[in-house]
Amino acid sequence: MTAHELLEAYDAQLRGVVRDPLPAGVGAERDGPLLRLTGLGRGGFVGYRDLGGIEGPALDALIARQVEIFRARGESFEWKLHGHDLPADLAARLLAAGFVPEETETVVIAPAAAIATTPVLPPGVVLRESTEQRDLQRIAGRSSALWGDERDAWLADSLAADLAADPGALTIMLAEAGTTLVSAAWIRFAPATEFATLWGGATIPAWRGRGVYRALVAHRANLAAARGYRYLQVDASDASRPILERLGFVPVTTTTPFIWTPPAG
Numbered sequence: 001m002t003a004h005e006l007l008e009a010y011d012a013q014l015r016g017v018v019r020d021p022l023p024a025g026v027g028a029e030r031d032g033p034l035l036r037l038t039g040l041g042r043g044g045f046v047g048y049r050d051l052g053g054i055e056g057p058a059l060d061a062l063i064a065r066q067v068e069i070f071r072a073r074g075e076s077f078e079w080k081l082h083g084h085d086l087p088a089d090l091a092a093r094l095l096a097a098g099f100v101p102e103e104t105e106t107v108v109i110a111p112a113a114a115i116a117t118t119p120v121l122p123p124g125v126v127l128r129e130s131t132e133q134r135d136l137q138r139i140a141g142r143s144s145a146l147w148g149d150e151r152d153a154w155l156a157d158s159l160a161a162d163l164a165a166d167p168g169a170l171t172i173m174l175a176e177a178g179t180t181l182v183s184a185a186w187i188r189f190a191p192a193t194e195f196a197t198l199w200g201g202a203t204i205p206a207w208r209g210r211g212v213y214r215a216l217v218a219h220r221a222n223l224a225a226a227r228g229y230r231y232l233q234v235d236a237s238d239a240s241r242p243i244l245e246r247l248g249f250v251p252v253t254t255t256t257p258f259i260w261t262p263p264a265g
Contacts, residue, residue, distance in 0.1 A: 006109045007084070007252040010233060013193040015082075016049035019169075020191065023161035032062060036069070041154035041161070043259075044070055044077030055087040063097045067260055076261040082107070083254035091258070099258035105235040108249035112196065112224040112232050115247055119215035119222075122207070124177045127219055131163050135174060139184040139200075146202050159186070166191075171223055175203075175212050182207045187220040189227060196224035198234045213243060 001009075016035050018028045027038045033052045037045040046066055054062060063079075070077045079094055081101075091101070119127065130136075133156070140155035162170050169191060175183040185200035198220055203212045221232055235255055236244050245251070 003250050003252050006231070006250060007107075009194065009231065010107065010109060010252060011049055014190060014195055014197070014233065016047055017190075017193075019166075021165045023158075023165040025161070031065065034062070034066070036066065038070075038073065038075065041158045044073070044075050046077060046079045051086065051090075053086075055089075059087065059090070060093060060097070063093060067097060070260065071262055074262050076259060079258040079260070081256045081258050083256075091256070094258045097260070099260045102257040102259060103237070104254050104256040105237055106241050106251045107233065107253045107255055108236045108241065108244050108251050109231055109233050110244075110247065110249040112221050112229050115217060115221035115232055115249075116225040117218045117221070119218040120211055121175070121215045122210040122212065125175055125182055125207070125212060125215075126177075127173055127175055127215065130172055130174055131167070133160060136160055136172070138181050139172070139174070142181050142184065142204070143200075143202065146204065162188075171220070173216055173219060175216060177207070180204075183212050183216060185216040185220065187223060189224070189229065194230035195233050196220070196227070196229040196231070198232055201240065213240065214247065217244070217247060 018035060022028060025039045029036045029038070033048045033050065033054065035047050051059070066077070066079070079099060081091060081094065121127065136156040136159050139159070143155055159170070159172065169189050170186060172186040173184065174181060183201060183203040185198065188197045188199065190197060198217065201213050201216050224232055232249070234240070234244060234249065236249070241251070
């Protein structure tokens with residue numbers, strides 16, 4: 001398929017879709033073209049397939065309504081903006097409403113069967129699956145150490161809630177060298193779609209450039225292909241995008257989280 005056809009499949013199957021079942025405590029509401037999620041551990045979320053031609057003052061009012069809803073909840077939230085979203089001035093309108101953009105990532109997609117292969121790990125590293133809370137805490141703590149944020153404040157609980165809601169829709173992998181957590185990654189199997197999505201995969205500095213990330217991608221591709229999923233999708237950082245493109249992933253658009261945070265006090 002062409003990049004355009006892959007993007008059409010991504011928009012149609014993954015965007016603006018409510019997961020079923022949702023984790024405990026998470027609410028989903030429709031507001032015109034928007035899907036609004038509340039009660040997520042890291043804050044709320046606003047997504048959509050497209051805005052249906054809304055622009056100008058009507059778009060400003062739609063944005064302002066989301067801000068007021070989350071202001072009343074005292075909750076930050078993410079408006080996930082894609083590079084091909086219309087209107088063209090949407091990013092400027094989000095900035096004017098007080099949103100702050102985070103790092104832009106590239107949406108890449110590949111056929112699962114083309115990526116599935118035998119994982120090749122460096123000597124001393126093994127892969128294993130886990131659903132144990134102790135391992136989820138290790139993953140969260142390692143993520144916080146790598147990225148210098150408070151990811152461990154919500155990541156472990158978020159993964160645990162997803163497993164509790166639908167354990168078959170999420171597989172979590174750890175790459176370990178003895179007692180050292182080298183890397184961790186997970187795959188989400190989107191129900192009633194052709195897509196499985198890949199997350200995580202950041203590797204500690206001492207083990208980078210030795211094939212751990214590629215092995216985790218290959219292993220998860222095997223899982224997706226075995227279940228009959230047609231595509232793999234990743235929101236790729238600038239560090240992982242070159243690796244994924246060499247494996248055969250195709251860039252189709254970009255995505256930028258625009259974050260609104262309630263004023264202090």
